[in-house]
Amino acid sequence: MYKNIIFDFGGVVVDFAPKDFLMDHFMNRRAEEETYELVFGSQEWQDLDRGTITREAANRQMLEHASEAGRIFEVQTCIDEWATMLRTKKTTVQIMRKLKAAGYRLYYLTNIPTDIMDELRQREWFSLFDGGIASCDVHLCKPEPEIFTTLMQTCRLAYDESIFVDDNKANAQAAYNLGITGILYKNPKSFTRALGACGIEIE
Numbered sequence: 001m002y003k004n005i006i007f008d009f010g011g012v013v014v015d016f017a018p019k020d021f022l023m024d025h026f027m028n029r030r031a032e033e034e035t036y037e038l039v040f041g042s043q044e045w046q047d048l049d050r051g052t053i054t055r056e057a058a059n060r061q062m063l064e065h066a067s068e069a070g071r072i073f074e075v076q077t078c079i080d081e082w083a084t085m086l087r088t089k090k091t092t093v094q095i096m097r098k099l100k101a102a103g104y105r106l107y108y109l110t111n112i113p114t115d116i117m118d119e120l121r122q123r124e125w126f127s128l129f130d131g132g133i134a135s136c137d138v139h140l141c142k143p144e145p146e147i148f149t150t151l152m153q154t155c156r157l158a159y160d161e162s163i164f165v166d167d168n169k170a171n172a173q174a175a176y177n178l179g180i181t182g183i184l185y186k187n188p189k190s191f192t193r194a195l196g197a198c199g200i201e202i203e
């Protein structure tokens with residue numbers, strides 16, 4: 001019987017669609033692809049999630065690479081505006097409230113930089129969580145098994161009583177490989193159906 005529902009943030013609880021963001025801003029396939037690699041696909045972005053670099057240092061290094069690639073304008077635009085993507089997914093929060101009211105315990109497991117985690121902690125829905133792990137705090141990132149085991153041990157969760165929800169297939173698979181039920185988040189309807197398949201009915 002499931003007792004714990006573990007949520008990723010980006011793409012599940014808040015919007016995060018960098019390729020759509022780039023398309024909206026630049027409408028040029030080559031510019032979008034090159035800028036994606038310079039920002040969201042960069043080592044600096046991974047290091048921010050891992051909590052091993054400051055935002056200032058990461059931005060400086062990304063702009064240095066952008067200068068070499070002739071993409072300073074595009075990368076600066078991302079640096080200035082990417083966080084506007086992080087709008088709360090109201091439907092997910094509604095589902096979270098229903099799960100909480102039904103007696104389930106809610107946790108988070110997210111790859112996220114320190115400054116963004118600090119901002120999300122201020123949002124009204126954050127108090128719904130009973131605990132969780134942010135990658136920047138433990139210097140581990142999904143889909144590394146160690147970040148999952150850190151969460152399970154820290155929050156004292158049983159693997160067979162827990163469901164993990166993520167919009168990244170590799171992350172959901174990593175949870176499944178450890179004995180946690182993984183749900184790949186696509187949209188609210190499919191999420192609700194997947195919960196139903198686990199015996200959790202949302203009114």
